Amino acid sequence: MIDPKKIEQIARQVxxxxxxxxxxxxxxxxxxxxxxxxxxxxxxxLVNREEFDVQTQVLLRTREKLALLEQRLSELEGKQGNTPPAKTEDE
Incomplete structure (x- = not known):
């Protein structure tokens, strides 16, 4: 929540x-x-600055993990594209 010291400071200024x-x-x-x-x-x-900073770090880590997973997926798809497709029973 909001820092009580900030509220006191604003109240004092008013x-x-x-x-x-x-x-x-x-x-x-x-x-x-x-x-x-x-x-x-x-x-x-509102959220306090500390909570905002924590959530920002969580988001950054999540984005990094997503980028790595996208890269792995692209690599796996590339490897799969280089091998001939598996034959099905109907062929």
Whole structure:
């Protein structure tokens, strides 16, 4: 999920950008902003960077394996093309 430290940082930045009169509510405003941010980001169904990086590595390994399998298949098909086709019982 989303890093709670990032949410706190965003909430703090929003609070600091508020006019001084509003900032007097301090903790209440920051807490409410944090809650709203958390709920909205949760609805977006985002993944964190670590999970994204892991899935990227999995995809790269899968692509490498697929490329090797395609190469092996091509080699096997090439070998099969060089040998005469097997005779069937009808011939």
């Amino acid at each position: 609070q600091e950008s508020l006019p001084k009169g509003v900032r007097e509510f301090g903790e209440d405003v920051e807490k409410k902003v944090r809650q709203v941010l958390q709920s909205q980001l949760t609805r977006l169904d």
